[in-house]
Amino acid sequence: MEREKFEELVEEALAEIPGKFKKFIQNLAVIIEEKPSRETYGKTGASPFSTILGHYHGVPFKHRGPFYGNLPPDVIVIYQKSIESVCSTEEEIKKKVREVVFHEIGHYFGLSEKELREIED
Numbered sequence: 136m137e138r139e140k141f142e143e144l145v146e147e148a149l150a151e152i153p154g155k156f157k158k159f160i161q162n163l164a165v166i167i168e169e170k171p172s173r174e175t176y177g178k179t180g181a182s183p184f185s186t187i188l189g190h191y192h193g194v195p196f197k198h199r200g201p202f203y204g205n206l207p208p209d210v211i212v213i214y215q216k217s218i219e220s221v222c223s224t225e226e227e228i229k230k231k232v233r234e235v236v237f238h239e240i241g242h243y244f245g246l247s248e249k250e251l252r253e254i255e256d
Contacts, residue, residue: 136228141215142167144229148236156240159196163243164208165236169216186221189213189235197245211239 193209
């Protein structure tokens with residue numbers, strides 16, 4: 136898939152975040168990379184044989200205190216080639232992008248992998 140089309144899918148997914156959550160999102164950058172680096176695998180503890188589709192870096196919203204501020208933005212990285220590798224069609228890619236964006240936004244709010252898996256199931 137062309138990078139521009141993939142970027143549009145990410146933007147569409149971000150636009151679909153419900154307003155009651157969106158109003159609390161501040162100082163967050165969402166970027167697209169082709170695939171995760173070795174460093175990302177190390178930080179996440181994921182097996183190098185696993186596929187990382189997205190990654191959140193930052194201080195989760197629920198862990199921010201009254202003195203939180205003047206920091207660089209938190210970052211959500213969406214990995215285009217990783218997502219494409221687990222999908223067969225453009226429609227599957229669109230659905231997976233939305234799922235990954237929402238999953239990483241869940242991490243932004245402080246949900247653990249376990250909590251997110253329970254919600255997704």
